[in-house]
Every structure is written in structure tokens, then in C-alpha cells.
Amino acid sequence: MPDQPRRNVLFITADQWRGDSLSALGHPCAATPHLDALAADGVLFRSHYTQSSPCGPSRTSLLTGLYQMNHRSVQNGTPLDARHSTLALEARKAGYDPVLFGYTDTSPDPRQRPPGDPALLTYSGVLPGMSTGCAMGEHLLPWRRELKTRGYDIPEPPLDIFKAAGRSASADGSFTAPHTVFSAEESDTAFIADRALHHLSLPAQEPWFLHLVFLRPHPPLIAPQPYNTLCNPKDVAPPRRAESVEREAAQHPYLAYLLSREKTVGYYADQETSIQTLGEDRARALAATYYGLIAEVDHHVGRILGFLKDSGQYDDTLIVFTSDHGEMLGNHWLWGKDGYFDDAFHIPLILRDPRPEAAAGRGRILDAFTEAVDLAPTVLEWLGLEVPPAYDGRSLLPFLEGEAPAGWRSEAHWEFDFRDVVDGSPERALGLTRDECSLNVIRGRRYKYVHFAALPPLLFDLEEDPGETRNLARDPALQPVLLEMAQKMLSWRMVHDERVLTNTLLTAQGIVEHRGPRHGRS
Numbered sequence: 147m148p149d150q151p152r153r154n155v156l157f158i159t160a161d162q163w164r165g166d167s168l169s170a171l172g173h174p175c176a177a178t179p180h181l182d183a184l185a186a187d188g189v190l191f192r193s194h195y196t197q198s199s200p201c202g203p204s205r206t207s208l209l210t211g212l213y214q215m216n217h218r219s220v221q222n223g224t225p226l227d228a229r230h231s232t233l234a235l236e237a238r239k240a241g242y243d244p245v246l247f248g249y250t251d252t253s254p255d256p257r258q259r260p261p262g263d264p265a266l267l268t269y270s271g272v273l274p275g276m277s278t279g280c281a282m283g284e285h286l287l288p289w290r291r292e293l294k295t296r297g298y299d300i301p302e303p304p305l306d307i308f309k310a311a312g313r314s315a316s317a318d319g320s321f322t323a324p325h326t327v328f329s330a331e332e333s334d335t336a337f338i339a340d341r342a343l344h345h346l347s348l349p350a351q352e353p354w355f356l357h358l359v360f361l362r363p364h365p366p367l368i369a370p371q372p373y374n375t376l377c378n379p380k381d382v383a384p385p386r387r388a389e390s391v392e393r394e395a396a397q398h399p400y401l402a403y404l405l406s407r408e409k410t411v412g413y414y415a416d417q418e419t420s421i422q423t424l425g426e427d428r429a430r431a432l433a434a435t436y437y438g439l440i441a442e443v444d445h446h447v448g449r450i451l452g453f454l455k456d457s458g459q460y461d462d463t464l465i466v467f468t469s470d471h472g473e474m475l476g477n478h479w480l481w482g483k484d485g486y487f488d489d490a491f492h493i494p495l496i497l498r499d500p501r502p503e504a505a506a507g508r509g510r511i512l513d514a515f516t517e518a519v520d521l522a523p524t525v526l527e528w529l530g531l532e533v534p535p536a537y538d539g540r541s542l543l544p545f546l547e548g549e550a551p552a553g554w555r556s557e558a559h560w561e562f563d564f565r566d567v568v569d570g571s572p573e574r575a576l577g578l579t580r581d582e583c584s585l586n587v588i589r590g591r592r593y594k595y596v597h598f599a600a601l602p603p604l605l606f607d608l609e610e611d612p613g614e615t616r617n618l619a620r621d622p623a624l625q626p627v628l629l630e631m632a633q634k635m636l637s638w639r640m641v642h643d644e645r646v647l648t649n650t651l652l653t654a655q656g657i658v659e660h661r662g663p664r665h666g667r668s
Contacts, residue, residue: 152353152459152462153353153462153463153464153528153529153530154353154354154355154356154459154462154463154464155237155242155244155354155355155356155463155464155466155525155528155529156356156358156450156454156463156464156465156466157355157356157357157358157466157521157525158358158359158360158447158450158465158466158467158468159205159208159248159357159358159359159360159467159468159469159470160359160360160362160363160440160443160467160468160469161201161359161360161361161362161363161364161469161470162363162364162365162469162470162471162472162473162483163363163440163443163469163472163473163493163494164472164473164475164489164492164493164494165192165194165195165469165472165492165493165494166492167437167440167494168181168182168185168190168494169182170182170185170186170190170511171190171192171511174381174383175377175381175382175433175434175437176437176440176441177376177377177437177440177441177444178440178441178444179444179448180444180445180447180448180451181444181447181467181494181496183448183451184447184451184465184467184496184498185496185509185511186508186509187498187508187509188465188496188497188498188499188504188507188508188509188546189496189497189498189499189507189508189509189510189511189512189542189545189546190494190495190496190510190511190512191494191495191496191497191512191514191516191542191545192511192512192513193492193512193513193514193515193516193558194468194492194493194494194495194516194517194518195491195492195493195515195516195517195518195558195559195560195589196208196469196470196471196472196491196493196517196518196560197213197214197517197518197519197559197560197561198214198220198471198560198561198562198563199470199471199483199484199490199491199560199562200221200222200470200471200483200484201222201251201470201471202219202221202222202223202224202251202252202253202269203219203220203221203222203224203563204470204471204518205250205251205252205273205470206219206226206252207518207519208468208470208518208519208521208522209232209233209234209250209252209273209522210226210230210231210232210233210522210537211233211519211520211521211522211523211533211534211536211537211538211539212230212519212536212537212538213519213538213559213561213642214561214563215561215639215642216536216538216642216643216644217230219252219253220563220565220584221563221565221567222251222253222269223253223269224253225253225254225255225256226252226253226254226255226274227255228254228255228257228258228274230536231534231536232273232274232275232276233273233275233521233522233525233526234273234274234275234276234355234357235274235275236275236522236526236531236534237275237355237525237526237529237531238275239531240529240530240531241352241353242352242353242354242355242529243277243354243355244275244276244277244355244356244357245276245277245278245279245345245354245355245356245357246272246273246276246277246278246279246280246281246357246359247279247280247338247341247342247345247356247357247358247359248280248281248282248338248357248358248359248360248361249270249272249281249282249283249284249359250271250272250273250276250357250359251269251270251271251284252271252272252273252274253269253271254266254271254274268283268284269284270283270284270285276357279341279342279345279356280338280341280342282334282338282359282361284304285304286304286307286334286361288337288341289334289337289338290304290307292332292337293307293328293332296332298327298328305366305413307327307328308326308366308368309327309368310324310325310326310327310368311324311325311326311327312324312325313325314371314372314374314375315375316375316378317372317375320378320380321375321378321379321380322375323369323374323375323431323434323435324368324374325368325369325370325371325374326368326369326370326374328370329370329371330370330371330372330373330442332370333370333442334361334362335360335361335362335439335442335443335446336446338358338359338360338361339358339360339446339447339449339450342356342358342450343449343450343453346450346453346454346457346459349457349459353462358450360443360446362439362440362442362443363436363437363439363440363443363473365413365414365481366413366414367414367432367435367436367439368435369435369438369439369442370442373438373439373441373442374435374438375438376437376438376441377434377435377437377438377441378434379427379430379431379433379434380430381434382430382433382434382437384426384429384430385426385429385433385475385476385477385479386477386478386613386615387476387477387478387479388478388479388615391405391479394478394479397604397615397617398601398602398604398617399576399601399602400485400564400576400585400598400601401478401485403572403575403576404480404484404485405479405480406575407571414432414481424476429475429476432475432476433475433476436473436475447467451465460500461500462500463500464497464498464499464500464525464528465496465497465498466495466496466497466521466525467494467495467496467497468493468494468495468496468518468521469493469494470493471483471490471491471493472488472489472490472491472492472493473489473490474487474489474490475489477489477613478614484562484564485562486562486585486587486596486604487614488589488594488614491560491587493518495516495521497524497542497546499528499543499546499547503547504546504547504548506547506548506549507545507546507547507548510545510548512545514545514550514554514555515554515555515556515557515558515589516542516545516558517539517555517558517559517560518539519537519538519539520539520540520541520542521539521542522537522539523537523539523540523541524539524541524542524543526541527541527543528543532661535645535646535649535661536644536645536646538642540554540663556590556591557588557589557590557634557638558587558588558589559586559587559588559589559635559638560586560587560589561584561585561586561587562584562585562587563583563584564583564584564585565580565581565583565584566580566583567580576601578599578600578601579600581599582599582600583599584598584599585597585598585599585601586635586639588631588634588635588638589608590631591608591609592607592608592609593605593606593607593608593627593631594606594608594614595628595631595632595634595635597632597635602619603619603628603632604617604619605617605618605619605621605624605627605628605631606618607624649661
């Protein structure tokens with residue numbers, strides 16, 4: 147760049163991190179001093195939402211700038227069409243070699259691979275355009291190999307490495323919690339941070355682009371000492387849920403289907419407990435561990451930020467911190483990230499822009515609705531690159547410079563696809579075709595509308611009912627609101643139809659092409 151010789155990018159993603167879980171936002175249990183400091187030196191986006199769930203679809207939107215309805219990689223394992231560009235491929239146009247430490251859960255286009263390619267046997271592929279400094283994948287092989295060299299027995303299946311090695315007491319002895327067999331210095335979080343720091347230890351001759359992905363606070367919800375006892379379960383709010391699973395399920399047929407599935411908490415912790423019988427105390431204990439894992443990630447983010455400052459690279463680097471999706475944490479009797487509730491789709495976003503132009507924005511906490519698709523165009527514009535016309539998001543650089551972009555969106559949007567291509571369980575249970583197994587959400591300040599392709603809609607008044615417990619879609623007094631929200635959703639989808647060549651015209655005078663933004667509003 148002519149005005150700044152070095153421009154580095156550090157793009158950090160933590161997995162399954164709720165948007166409210168930062169102490170900078172006043173959360174009573176999430177201890178995040180390093181991220182709080184980053185936010186104080188940058189911009190914290192309070193109303194930031196992912197585009198889809200689970201990991202693969204959400205990361206695809208994050209790293210392609212496309213809504214799910216355009217990239218169509220709708221589930222873990224759904225291939226990403228090779229025709230779509232990615233943030234990494236675009237960055238290469240400016241001479242960057244984006245390096246991945248962690249995973250992107252990108253499923254490759256099978257039409258570009260031979261039938262026997264082992265890459266077609268997993269959803270944990272690497273985003274096109276990314277080099278790999280350390281690719282973890284779903285089996286966490288590099289980390290597990292490291293543990294083996296340290297003398298640990300490595301069990302199968304892979305997640306069994308997280309089973310409890312015992313219990314330890316809190317500092318004041320008021321409670322105990324299970325802990326991992328490995329130490330905090332040997333955890334998967336420490337491992338990936340160490341690898342990234344090793345990579346950065348010898349400064350590159352050219353500006354660098356590093357995508358660092360932490361698995362945590364994704365389950366299993368078991369932490370190494372001392373993070374397992376940092377948060378007292380008594381300080382955790384009880385889950386917001388109806389008095390019974392049956393009462394909760396009455397809200398909507400799809401929610402009833404979710405709650406009817408045979409689930410155990412074994413995926414979340416060290417003992418097989420039916421999610422339907424999980425008591426409040428146990429739910430609070432699991433949530434406390436979740437916040438402990440958040441504190442662990444924050445610690446290692448602090449190590450990396452400290453290194454950048456000590457090595458003189460902090461003021462040359464755009465720093466992004468976000469997540470792929472949220473976590474229900476027992477609310478509505480759900481764990482994980484399925485469905486339509488805010489808990490699963492509201493995620494954190496902190497941006498720290500070192501440019502002098504961004505001085506006016508430092509320390510701001512913004513309420514404007516922002517979306518995961520906004521990050522790819524933000525990074526590309528920051529690098530001085532043209533944003534592909536197909537992108538659905540808008541650059542956030544004006545916010546970083548202390549300005550409010552004209553015509554900014556007044557709602558957030560997301561999608562969720564719940565088809566089962568393998569055995570068709572939701573299709574049979576709900577009487578749907580596979581392509582009918584989808585929902586769209588438009589979420590404003592007051593009202594939230596959920597539209598299903600072939601099931602009844604939902605409408606929530608978030609001012610009166612922030613916990614999303616009362617479906618008002620059939621309330622006669624709110625039919626005008628229901629219609630308005632449905633019309634807004636239709637307009638949103640129409641404006642964001644794929645447009646790769648739509649604004650190109652062949653004329654007798656030659657090719658005419660418009661490459662501006664989609665609109666001044668969304």
C-alpha cells in the first residue's frame with residue numbers, strides 16, 4: 147500500500163461463543179480482560195449476528211461474504227461450489243499468503259476432486275486460498291499427536307481425550323468441578339496459540355495474513371485447571387426455559403422436533419445424562435465451565451496481542467475477533483446451536499484498526515446491526531482491494547472511522563437449514579421434503595419474525611418478551627406487524643439474489659458493468 151508499507155491481518159475466530167459473553171458488556175461470569183482491552187482500543191459491535199449454523203455454513207458466510215441462500219453450503223459436509231471466491235483467494239490478489247491455524251470446516255466441491263480423494267470423506271476441509279500452518283480438523287490430530295509425544299494415552303473416539311481426570315476445588319473451597327487429564331499449558335487452546343506464535347516469531351519479509359481459530363468454548367464442556375473452577379455455578383443465571391420440555395415444545399412443531407431427539411450431555415461433559423432430565427444445578431455447572439473456557443481463550447488472545455505489541459507489529463495489524471455461532475446453554479431446554487433463537491446466532495465482534503483514520507472510532511460500543519457477511523468486504527477494503535460484486539455484506543470501515551454509513555440495515559438476518567440428507571429424520575417427523583427443511587429470520591429492535599418454508603411462522607415482541615417465549619404470529623392485533631416483517635424478508639431476499647453477471651450488459655459499444663454496492667440499505 148502506498149500510504150502504509152505494512153498491513154497485516156490477524157483474523158481470530160472462537161467457536162460457539164455467545165454474543166453476550168464479554169465482561170466489557172457487563173456479563174457477570176465471562177472474564178475477558180484482554181478482549182475488553184482490545185475493544186477499548188477498537189470498536190465493539192454489540193448487535194452482531196452470524197448468518198447460519200452450524201460451523202461449516204456459518205464459516206462459509208463469514209469467509210465468502212455471501213448469505214447462505216447464495217453460497218448454499220447449508221450443513222457441515224455440504225460442498226462449497228468451487229465457483230465462489232473466498233476472502234483468502236481475494237487477499238492473494240494483493241500478494242498475501244493467508245495462513246490457517248485451526249480449521250474452517252470447508253467441504254470441497256467433489257466435482258473438482260477424483261472419487262477416491264480422502265478430502266471427500268470429511269467436512270473439515272480448508273478454505274480455498276488458505277495455506278495451512280496447522281490444520282486441526284475434526285479429529286484434532288496435530289494436538290493429539292503432541293499429547294502422545296508427552297506420554298498421554300490417546301483414546302478413540304477423539305473427543306474421549308476430554309473425559310474428566312478427576313475433580314478439583316475452587317480457590318475458596320466452595321465447590322468442585324471436573325478437570326481434564328492434560329494441563330492448561332497442554333490444552334488444545336494453548337497448542338494452537340503456541341503454533342501461531344511460533345509462526346509469527348520470525349517476522350515475514352512481506353505483510354502477513356493469519357487466520358487463527360480456537361475450538362473453545364465449543365463443547366465438550368470440561369476445562370483444565372484452573373479454568374474449571376474460575377466461575378462458581380451459583381453465580382450463573384439459571385437457564386431460561388419453560389417449566390417442562392412438553393410446555394416448551396408447544397411453541398412450534400420444529401422446536402418440538404428438536405426437543406424430541408434423543409440427546410445426551412455426554413457430548414458436553416463427562417457423563418451421559420439425558421438432556422430432558424438435566425437439572426438446574428447441573429445446567430449451571432456446565433455453563434460455569436463454558437465461561438471458564440472463554441477465560442482460557444481470552445488468556446491466549448492476550449498472549450498473541452502482547453507479542454504483537456512487543457514485536458512492534460500491533461500498529462501494523464488489523465485485528466478481528468469474532469465467532470462462528472452462539473450456544474443455547476440450556477435455554478429453551480436446548481444445548482448447541484440449532485434452531486432460530488438469538489442465543490445461537492448472536493455472536494461477538496471486535497475490530498481494531500491501527501490506521502490514524504480510525505482514531506475517532508476507538509472505544510465505541512455500537513448498537514447498529516452487523517452481520518458475519520460484513521467482515522470479508524471490511525478486510526478487503528482495508529487492504530485496498532476491490533470487493534467482489536457478488537458479496538452480500540457491507541464494509542464496516544466507516545464505523546471504525548467514527549462515522550455512521552448512510553442507509554445502514556435496520557434488522558439482522560439469518561438462515562438455518564435442518565434437512566438430513568442421510569436418513570431424512572426431520573423430513574419424516576415433520577412431513578416435509580428436504581428442500582422445505584429451512585427457516586429464515588429477520589430480527590429488528592422490537593420484533594423478530596421466523597419464516598419456515600412449509601411450517602407456520604413465528605413472531606416475537608422482543609421488548610415485551612426478550613426470552614422469546616411467546617409466539618404472537620396468530621395474534622389478530624399483530625397481523626399488520628407480521629405482514630410488514632414478511633414483506634421485509636421478501637424484499638431482503640429479492641435484493642440479495644445472486645448477481646455475479648446481473649449488472650453486466652453487452653452493448654454495441656462494448657461491455658457495460660456496474661460494480662457498486664448492492665444498495666444503500668438492507
